[in-house]
Every structure is written in structure tokens, then in C-alpha cells.
Amino acid sequence: MAERGWSLGGALRGLFTSPTIDEGTWDDLETALLGADFGPDLTDELLDELRAKVAQFKTTDPADLKRMLREALEERLAAHDPTLTLSNRPAVVLVVGVNGVGKTTTIGKFAKFLTGYGRTVVVGAADTFRAAAVDQLATWAERAGVQVVRPQHAGQDPASVAYQTVQFAIDNNIDIAIIDTAGRLQTKAGLMDELGKVTRVIEKLAPIAETLLVLDGTTGQNGVAQAEAFFESAGVTGLVVTKLDGSAKGGFVLRVQQQTGIPIKLIGQGEGIGDLTGFTPHVFAASLVP
Numbered sequence: 001m002a003e004r005g006w007s008l009g010g011a012l013r014g015l016f017t018s019p020t021i022d023e024g025t026w027d028d029l030e031t032a033l034l035g036a037d038f039g040p041d042l043t044d045e046l047l048d049e050l051r052a053k054v055a056q057f058k059t060t061d062p063a064d065l066k067r068m069l070r071e072a073l074e075e076r077l078a079a080h081d082p083t084l085t086l087s088n089r090p091a092v093v094l095v096v097g098v099n100g101v102g103k104t105t106t107i108g109k110f111a112k113f114l115t116g117y118g119r120t121v122v123v124g125a126a127d128t129f130r131a132a133a134v135d136q137l138a139t140w141a142e143r144a145g146v147q148v149v150r151p152q153h154a155g156q157d158p159a160s161v162a163y164q165t166v167q168f169a170i171d172n173n174i175d176i177a178i179i180d181t182a183g184r185l186q187t188k189a190g191l192m193d194e195l196g197k198v199t200r201v202i203e204k205l206a207p208i209a210e211t212l213l214v215l216d217g218t219t220g221q222n223g224v225a226q227a228e229a230f231f232e233s234a235g236v237t238g239l240v241v242t243k244l245d246g247s248a249k250g251g252f253v254l255r256v257q258q259q260t261g262i263p264i265k266l267i268g269q270g271e272g273i274g275d276l277t278g279f280t281p282h283v284f285a286a287s288l289v290p
């Protein structure tokens, strides 16, 4: 398996080639986990658990420690169900997040991903604050080969564009309607309330299958705060972590899922249309600790 930028592989290399587990091993492991953005609490928790296991199995072999680390990560990553619930017809997916985290890009990639599984998709441009945002979504829709519902005039109420998108899906028998929303800071109460309105209006036509919060994988504790605020205002059902490519922050994925209890459902690893994958705990753990 090719090593990912967010893998711990590089940071752990020296550690697991030393002949025996000693105090230096634990110091180096702590540095590697903190550097990869697991955060202090999770890092301590992992170190305590691994020290106990190493003692229990009376091993001094770094290869055993490596396997135990991979297993500890996988067990935690698998504590939440990453399955996307898209069986309603139409399945409505609302995509939310702060500015610039990669919402629109994610929607383009997600539309392509779904059509690859034979699903029909329409995307709705309910980001009506910026004309450029609508054009950007339309460009991604074209690349993905799916239809787009645009606002009928500048500044149209985002809830009404969302409604029209779901109506379009119903009228045209389309499987999945994905709705792009404007980026908003989680601290702006008015904008967060607007998401509640978008949700209520959509639900006049169809239940929302998934509300996906897009998080930039390099934002650390602030990403956790974003997840908590959006969870309260918008009832987030899943997280999408983007920009993991070129970041050394793979630990963020576990940290944000563990601290918020919201499952990670998709992972973005690049700006290309194919750079989105489902989240498979086993595969992710094996990539983190190769």
C-alpha cells in the first residue's frame, strides 16, 4: 500500500526499527501521536492502554507494539457506524460546514462516486450568497455528469432552492438530491438558524437522509468545536474529513469522531473528482500504521 501523507509511517519509522521497547520508544510514540493531531487526551489514553498491554503480554518487541497500536486505533475507529443511509427515494443529503472547508468540491466528488454505483443524482445550489458559488457547483455537476438546480434569481432564499431541488428529484424520479449550502461560521447564530429553516422546508417534501458536515482535516480542536455547534443546530448525521492529502494530521479523524460521537462517513484526499472514498475503519487504521 502506498503511504499516505497523513500516515504515521514516517513518524514511527525509527521507533519500530529499534531492537527493543524502552522509555525512548514511549517518548517517540507520544511525539508521533501529538504531531499527528490525536490531541493530548486521546494520546494519553492510547499510551496508557498500550503500556498495559505490553506489560500484560510481557513483550519487548517493537513489532508487537506496532500491531497493538494498529488494533487500538481500529477498535476506536470502528466504534461508530460509517454507513451512509441513502435508501429513501429521493434520499436528500444536506451538506454544511464553515467557509472554505471543501463543501462544493466534496459534492462534486460525491456525485461522481454515487453515479459510479449506478445512482442518479441532482445537486442544488442553495449557496445563494455568492454567484461564483453557484457556477462552481455547476462546473462540478458537469464534471460528474449530473444535473444542477440553480437559484432563479440572485439572493433567493436558500430554503426555497433546497425545496426546488428536492421537488426536481421527485418529479424526475432521481435517487439522490445533494444540497450545497453557504459556508457559515458556527458562532454566527443567525446563519445557524437558517440551516434549521432549510431543514424544515425540505422536510415538507421528504425526510433528510443525511446531513453531512464537511471538516478540513487540518483544523484540529477548532474542527471539533465546529462539529459540536453544527450538530446542535443542524442535526449532523455524518462527517466528511477533507484535505487529508498533504497533511500530517491523520489523528484528527479519530479525535473528532471520538470527541463528538458523530461517525466519519467520507474522506477527501485531493482536489480531483476521484479523490473521495468511503470510510472503512480497518483500511484507515492499516494506512495510519502501515
Ligand SMILES: Nc1nc2c(ncn2[C@@H]2O[C@H](COP(=O)(O)OP(=O)(O)OP(=O)(O)O)[C@@H](O)[C@H]2O)c(=O)[nH]1
Binding pocket: 097, 098, 099, 100, 101, 102, 103, 104, 105, 106, 127, 133, 182, 183, 184, 242, 243, 244, 245, 246, 268, 269, 270, 271, 275
Ligand atoms: N488538497 C485538497 N484540497 C481540497 C480538498 N477538498 C477541497 N479542497 C480545496 O479546498 C478549496 C475550497 O473548496 P470549496 O469546495 O470551494 O470549499 P467550500 O466549503 O465549498 O467553500 P465556501 O463555498 O466558500 O464555503 C478549494 O481550493 C478546493 O480545491 C481535498 O480533499 N484536498
